[in-house]
Amino acid sequence: MTKQTLNVIFTICIFIVFVWAAVTALAFSRLAQFFPLYVSIAGSLVSGIYLVKEVAKIMKQKEKDSHPKVLIVKPIIYIGWIVGYVITISLVGLFVASTIYLIAFLLIESKFTFVKALYSTGIALVIITVLSNLLNIAWPQSVLLGL
Amino acid sequence: MIESAIEALSIVLDPSRILFMCLGIGLGIVVGLLPGLGGTVGMSLLLPFVFGMDPFVGMALLIGMVAVVHTGDTFPSVLLGIPGSSGSQATIMDGFPLAKKGEASRAMGAALFCSMIGGVIGGVALYLAIPMAAPLITSFNSPVLFMLTMLGLSMAGLLAGDSPAKGALSGLMGLMIGSIGSAPAITEYRYTFDFLYLSNGLSLPVVALAIFAFPILITMLTHKGSVAEANHLKGGVLKGVGDALKNKFLIMRSAVLGSLIGFIPGLGGSVVDWLAYGAGKKTIRNNQFGEGDIRGVIAPESANNAKEGGSLIPTLLFGIPGSGTTAILLGGLILMGLEAGPRMLTTDLSLTLSIVWTLVIANIIGAILCMTLVKPIAKLSLIPGEKLVPFLTILLLIGAYQSNFAWGDIIAFIAIGLLGYIMTILDWPRPPLLIGFVLAISAERYYWISIERYGWEWLSNPIVISIGVLIVILLTGGSIMKKISNNLQREGV
Numbered sequence: 001m002t003k004q005t006l007n008v009i010f011t012i013c014i015f016i017v018f019v020w021a022a023v024t025a026l027a028f029s030r031l032a033q034f035f036p037l038y039v040s041i042a043g044s045l046v047s048g049i050y051l052v053k054e055v056a057k058i059m060k061q062k063e064k065d066s067h068p069k070v071l072i073v074k075p076i077i078y079i080g081w082i083v084g085y086v087i088t089i090s091l092v093g094l095f096v097a098s099t100i101y102l103i104a105f106l107l108i109e110s111k112f113t114f115v116k117a118l119y120s121t122g123i124a125l126v127i128i129t130v131l132s133n134l135l136n137i138a139w140p141q142s143v144l145l146g147l
Numbered sequence: 148m149i150e151s152a153i154e155a156l157s158i159v160l161d162p163s164r165i166l167f168m169c170l171g172i173g174l175g176i177v178v179g180l181l182p183g184l185g186g187t188v189g190m191s192l193l194l195p196f197v198f199g200m201d202p203f204v205g206m207a208l209l210i211g212m213v214a215v216v217h218t219g220d221t222f223p224s225v226l227l228g229i230p231g232s233s234g235s236q237a238t239i240m241d242g243f244p245l246a247k248k249g250e251a252s253r254a255m256g257a258a259l260f261c262s263m264i265g266g267v268i269g270g271v272a273l274y275l276a277i278p279m280a281a282p283l284i285t286s287f288n289s290p291v292l293f294m295l296t297m298l299g300l301s302m303a304g305l306l307a308g309d310s311p312a313k314g315a316l317s318g319l320m321g322l323m324i325g326s327i328g329s330a331p332a333i334t335e336y337r338y339t340f341d342f343l344y345l346s347n348g349l350s351l352p353v354v355a356l357a358i359f360a361f362p363i364l365i366t367m368l369t370h371k372g373s374v375a376e377a378n379h380l381k382g383g384v385l386k387g388v389g390d391a392l393k394n395k396f397l398i399m400r401s402a403v404l405g406s407l408i409g410f411i412p413g414l415g416g417s418v419v420d421w422l423a424y425g426a427g428k429k430t431i432r433n434n435q436f437g438e439g440d441i442r443g444v445i446a447p448e449s450a451n452n453a454k455e456g457g458s459l460i461p462t463l464l465f466g467i468p469g470s471g472t473t474a475i476l477l478g479g480l481i482l483m484g485l486e487a488g489p490r491m492l493t494t495d496l497s498l499t500l501s502i503v504w505t506l507v508i509a510n511i512i513g514a515i516l517c518m519t520l521v522k523p524i525a526k527l528s529l530i531p532g533e534k535l536v537p538f539l540t541i542l543l544l545i546g547a548y549q550s551n552f553a554w555g556d557i558i559a560f561i562a563i564g565l566l567g568y569i570m571t572i573l574d575w576p577r578p579p580l581l582i583g584f585v586l587a588i589s590a591e592r593y594y595w596i597s598i599e600r601y602g603w604e605w606l607s608n609p610i611v612i613s614i615g616v617l618i619v620i621l622l623t624g625g626s627i628m629k630k631i632s633n634n635l636q637r638e639g640v
Contacts, residue, residue, distance in 0.1 A: 003572070003573060006569075006572075006573060007573050010569055010573055010575075011316075014316060014320065017323075018319070018323070021323055021338070024337075024338065025337075028330070028335060028337060029333060029335055031330065031332040031333040031335075031595065032330035032332065032333050032335040032337060034595070035322075035326055035330075035587075035590070035591040035594070035595075036323065036326045036337055036338070039319055039322045039323055039326065040323060042319055043316065043319040043320070043323060046312060046315050046316050046319065047316055049312070050312040050313070050316065053312075070572055071369055071572075074368075074369045075365050075369055075568070075572075078364070078365050078368045078369065079365060079565070079568075081540075082364070082540055082561065083561065085540065085544075086544070086557055086561065089544075089557075090554070094545070098541050101537065101540075101541075102537050102538075102541070105536075105537040106534075106537060109368070109533050109537075110533045110534050110537070111533075112534075124538055124541070128541065128542075128545070131177075131181070132545075135174075135177070135178070135181075135188070135192060136192055137545060137549060138548065138549065138552045139545065139548070140544070140545075140548045140554065140557060143554065
């Protein structure tokens, strides 16, 4: 997918969100309504105008296919790692999830040897635990186990 | 007053007080270094310990910590492009590109030196403002505060880059995200989808981390490289200090601006660095702000430490907290048996002056301490992304969680992070979104109070008109000057 196409898709999404926000704001009481309504109307107008301009630009340049492509698969994989880590925290708690995530990531993505991955994980977990205790930092709890 | 100041200095220099100040400084630097934690977290940690403490010792501890949070937060902003706290967002704009060029130490040197000078200027501002604070603070009514908020929003326009439409949309998205939660004028919830987490709105650290840090995590992995594109570090701390000295007027200007903005209760110190950055971008000729211009580091860093001195004026003298940090400081004063208010200028004047000295001394010690850490920490920018990112992910998720200790923080971090990532790959400017978010509630609150209290009459207030003119000049001045200069060039003048 080209950058320009993705830009148009993104602008359409923003336009839809602003229009929805404006329609929703109409249901608020007067004092709660004015600010989100003004902002969403302005947003709808600006995104609408920008969208028309961008589409017109694409129509004019239809023949040319020299626009830079956007990476899709790689970012989805890496976002998946983060989302997977968050889901693991929700299942088994931060400490266990961090151990699994660090070892897996360091072995698969960072190409560490098993021993190197193991001691890097150990050091990181010790630092996090010590800092958390010293600064009284709260950890996300496991939704299932309450860890 | 001078005699009282000298007396206060002798109190502050007492070894036991210096020791507690150093403890506060140490904690302040650690809190600043860790993304997501800010002065509020540091204050909350120290608050239980100040109960019943000698007020001079307790204030040395608390103010020592507050003074250097914005010194320590420079490290993640420059080295990783992640805001260490809400006051170091604008530092990313040029600090991170400098780190990419392998000039992290230079950027850090300039930033730390400016933080120190800015902090000292903030202390001096606090000292000078003591006799004339009352009339100044009472002159800021809602219409003026609304216009100052608009001035802050106009910075979003300045940071829009090549596409004003993208910049405007980004700012409007920020305002929209900022309007999630309860309305300031009435007890009604907006866009919360019946989620309890959203009823209080999204918190600034979560949005700031998501919009800047999440995209960095992904782009570091997809580009498979370290932050620094060069394989060695160029320029040292002293080069950065030299750069700062060459721009002494910029430091002065930004620090004075920082003190003034901090001084205004309710405007929100989180926007001070953007204001200083925007003002610098607009007033410096031939700048390359956004591409690694050292002056883009100097301006916000001079302002964010100076802000602390300014924000203490309404807090100490009127009991009006300008931020979460100063609100907790008020609690600390009560725990030590003190009360903010006019007494701080009479009976407790020596304590007020000791705070001024603590601010000044803590900024100097904090900056020197950080400068010694620059060399080892700057090497972080040479570590390849795939080796650094897994550790950063853990740190950022824990940092985001500290805002409300709720799973909503983490979900919001990922959701807004995805928005930030898409904006990054499509070259949409992200700073306007953050400025819009920071100022959304202030803009709505002050607009509503102005209309309800003054009708449309407030538009004829001379200060309102002056700020309005300033906004127009800021937004249009650059393009008008450019047009004139182009015309002159064409005519061969």
